[in-house]
Amino acid sequence: MSYLASIFVLAVTTALINNMVLHYFVGICPFIGVSRKVDMAFGMGAAVTFVVSVAAALSWTMTYFVLSPGAPLTAWIWRMVNPSSTAVVDLSILNYIVYIFVIASAVQLVEMYVRKFFPALYKAFGVFLPLITTNCLILFVCLEIMKHIAGATGPDAWGLDKALIYAVFAGLGFMLAIVIMAGIREELDHCDVPKPLKGPGITLIIAGILALAFMGFTGMDNNLLKLMQKDAPAANENAVSQHQSPITDN
Amino acid sequence: MNKEGPTSLERFIGGILPENPIYRQILGMCPTLAVTNSMEGAMTMAGAVMFVLVCSNILISLIRHLLKPHLRILVFTLTIATFVTIADRFLAAYMYDMSKQLGPYIPLIIVNCVIIARCEICASKQGVFTAISDAVGQSLGFGLGLASIATVREILGFGTWFGQWLGWRVIPVTAPEHWSTWVVMILPPGAFITLGLLMGAVNWIAESRSRKVA
Numbered sequence: 001m002s003y004l005a006s007i008f009v010l011a012v013t014t015a016l017i018n019n020m021v022l023h024y025f026v027g028i029c030p031f032i033g034v035s036r037k038v039d040m041a042f043g044m045g046a047a048v049t050f051v052v053s054v055a056a057a058l059s060w061t062m063t064y065f066v067l068s069p070g071a072p073l074t075a076w077i078w079r080m081v082n083p084s085s086t087a088v089v090d091l092s093i094l095n096y097i098v099y100i101f102v103i104a105s106a107v108q109l110v111e112m113y114v115r116k117f118f119p120a121l122y123k124a125f126g127v128f129l130p131l132i133t134t135n136c137l138i139l140f141v142c143l144e145i146m147k148h149i150a151g152a153t154g155p156d157a158w159g160l161d162k163a164l165i166y167a168v169f170a171g172l173g174f175m176l177a178i179v180i181m182a183g184i185r186e187e188l189d190h191c192d193v194p195k196p197l198k199g200p201g202i203t204l205i206i207a208g209i210l211a212l213a214f215m216g217f218t219g220m221d222n223n224l225l226k227l228m229q230k231d232a233p234a235a236n237e238n239a240v241s242q243h244q245s246p247i248t249d250n
Numbered sequence: 251m252n253k254e255g256p257t258s259l260e261r262f263i264g265g266i267l268p269e270n271p272i273y274r275q276i277l278g279m280c281p282t283l284a285v286t287n288s289m290e291g292a293m294t295m296a297g298a299v300m301f302v303l304v305c306s307n308i309l310i311s312l313i314r315h316l317l318k319p320h321l322r323i324l325v326f327t328l329t330i331a332t333f334v335t336i337a338d339r340f341l342a343a344y345m346y347d348m349s350k351q352l353g354p355y356i357p358l359i360i361v362n363c364v365i366i367a368r369c370e371i372c373a374s375k376q377g378v379f380t381a382i383s384d385a386v387g388q389s390l391g392f393g394l395g396l397a398s399i400a401t402v403r404e405i406l407g408f409g410t411w412f413g414q415w416l417g418w419r420v421i422p423v424t425a426p427e428h429w430s431t432w433v434v435m436i437l438p439p440g441a442f443i444t445l446g447l448l449m450g451a452v453n454w455i456a457e458s459r460s461r462k463v464a
């Protein structure tokens with residue numbers, strides 16, 4: 001399978017099939033809290049996508065060069081300190097502390113950068129930017145990247161490119177889910193919801209129905225993989241036959 | 251800092267029902283939805299949260315006079331991350347299957363809003379004893395919330411309760427043609443819908459009780 005195809009399958013899998021909110025349940029707090037208006041939801045989604053990409057790049061670098069077992073930078077420093085040692089240095093016990101530190105600093109950095117160079121955007125993001133530090137989604141993406149560096153082999157071992165694609169499409173999937181939710185909730189204002197269910201209750205039930213809809217994507221990744229692995233003419237033939245089937249039915 | 255807050259008993263009782271973290275404060279939704287398809291996983295998660303919450307509340311309460319306001323949140327998260335690492339390593343060493351099943355949701359306790367909220371609201375303002383009772387009360391309330399969702403989901407989804415530990419089937423399999431388990435309850439949609447309906451039920455009960463009192 002070509003490189004481009006594997007990237008495409010990874011992107012579709014991350015954004016649609018294993019949607020962060022509706023499949024892994026991460027980022028539920030903003031999903032319920034900030035989904036009242038579509039423009040706010042869009043701002044939140046954009047901010048999360050932005051921060052998660054920066055945090056993913058930083059945490060990939062940290063994991064690959066410093067934290068994972070036998071990482072080059074750590075090993076080099078270890079050799080400098082005691083040249084006779086042959087031990088494999090493993091700092092992975094520090095993973096979580098480093099990740100949370102990286103996320104907090106990424107949020108700070110992004111906030112300062114946006115405030116200096118894009119004041120309009122900064123005003124639009126408002127209070128959402130600092131709140132992102134405690135968004136589960138960012139840490140989840142860092143942990144997934146960690147899983148694909150230490151002990152992963154073959155296509156499972158991600159380089160910086162795949163880690164970044166994963167992070168961007170995780171963010172976009174979150175944005176998709178929260179914008180759909182905000183659209184539904186804007187309409188919901190005109191509905192007569194039973195009083196105890198108002199607010200989070202009805203939001204969660206709608207999220208359940210949305211999750212059911214997104215389950216329709218399950219298995220699409222396998223089909224995509226099959227389609228990609230076929231020769232190009234065969235794939236075309238398949239598409240043509242699918243196009244023709246309604247005509248023959250008529 | 252010297253402001254007198256609620257007493258430790260009030261903190262303890264408050265955490266269990268009146269200020270239940272899941273149903274009343276709506277905090278810590280990620281593990282609530284993700285690990286409640288079996289009672290066993292839910293209880294392990296509740297235990298891990300209790301350990302982390304109690305330890306970090308004690309530590310934060312002890313160092314509360316040294317905290318600088320602008321570095322507060324960072325200190326909280328780093329403390330929590332340390333204790334979560336301990337809990338994660340412990341689970342991986344002694345309960346390997348459980349650790350595999352819960353997967354990334356154990357490290358995600360770091361960003362569980364319940365713990366940061368308790369550090370901020372209680373531990374950074376009050377003494378050690380109050381902080382401990384607050385932590386125990388809140389985590390009992392959290393465990394209670396997880397248990398209620400997991401009970402509904404596991405019984406409807408698998409037909410068991412505490413499946414692998416107690417081996418107790420709530421719904422008998424003697425006549426399987428009369429009952430088929432609802433697979434959707436184990437899958438993500440079941441989590442959302444169960445929590446939504448339970449939250450409605452809790453609100454309804456609370457409302458009708460307050461009406462009776464008034």
